[in-house]
Amino acid sequence: MSNVKNLAEVPVTIGGTTIQPGTTVNFHRWLVLQHSDSAHALLAAKLIEVIDEEAPKAASKKKSTTDGV
Numbered sequence: 447m448s449n450v451k452n453l454a455e456v457p458v459t460i461g462g463t464t465i466q467p468g469t470t471v472n473f474h475r476w477l478v479l480q481h482s483d484s485a486h487a488l489l490a491a492k493l494i495e496v497i498d499e500e501a502p503k504a505a506s507k508k509k510s511t512t513d514g515v
């Protein structure tokens with residue numbers, strides 16, 4: 447999940463979602479949408495900014511309570 451802010455003076459569209467100028471939209475599927483042509487072009491032109499990008503959570507490992515004895 448990531449927040450994407452529109453830095454442009456015009457609305458921009460990514461994955462069918464339009465972001466108005468100066469506003470921020472939360473994308474639940476940003477890990478997929480970031481690879482789209484529109485996202486690449488907007489990021490390269492610095493017309494959008496990704497805020498609070500969350501890395502995929504790693505599976506938690508259970509800690510052993512024994513010392514292997």
